[in-house]
Amino acid sequence: MSFKFEKLIIWQDSMSFGEKIFTFSKGFPDDEKYNLISQIRRAADSVALNIAEGSVLQSNAEFRKFLGYSIRSLSEVVTCLYKAKYRRYIKEDHFAELYDESYKIMNHIIAFRNKLD
Template structure:
C-alpha cells in the first residue's frame, strides 16, 4: 500500500529529525515525535491484516491521529527554534499529504462488512 510506504518514510524522516533536537528533549519531544511517527505505519500494518473493513477503518483512524500528533510536535519544535521554516514546511507537507491520503482510503472502505 502506498500509504504504508509513505508512513514508513515519514517515520524514518521523523526519527532523523528528532536526532537534531537538543539533548534536553531526549525523553520529551524527541521521544514523542519518534513514537508518533512510528505508530503511523504500525497501525496501518496492524489494521491491514484484519478481516473486516470496520476494524481496518479504526486502525486507519489511529494512524491519522498519530500523524496529527507528529504535526503538533513539529509545531512545538518550530516554536522552540529547533529547525528552520523550510524544514518545518517539508515535514508538515509530508504529514498533510499522508493524512489526506489516509482519510480518502479510509472513506473508500466499506464500514458495514
C-alpha cells in the same frame, strides 16, 4: 510473499516519513531525549504501525478504526513539529516540508479509509 500492508502506498509513505522524523529529531537538544524526541518518534512510527496492524485479519470496519489511529498519530506529529518550531529546533522551510508531507499522507489515508466498505 508479502504482507498485505507492504503493498499499500499509505504504509510505504508512512514508513519513509517515520524515518525522516527519526533522522530530523537527532538534531534536538539532549534534554529533549525523554520528551519531544521520544514523543515525535513514537507518534511518527505509530502511523505505519497502525496501518499494518489494522490490515491483518481485520474487518473493514476494524481496519477503518486503525486508520483513524494513524490519522490521529499524524496530528500528534504535526503538533510536535510546531513544538520544535516554537523552540527553534527546526527552520521554517524544513517545518513546511514536513508539515506538507504530513498533510499529504493524512489525506491519502482518509481517501483510502473512505473507499473501504
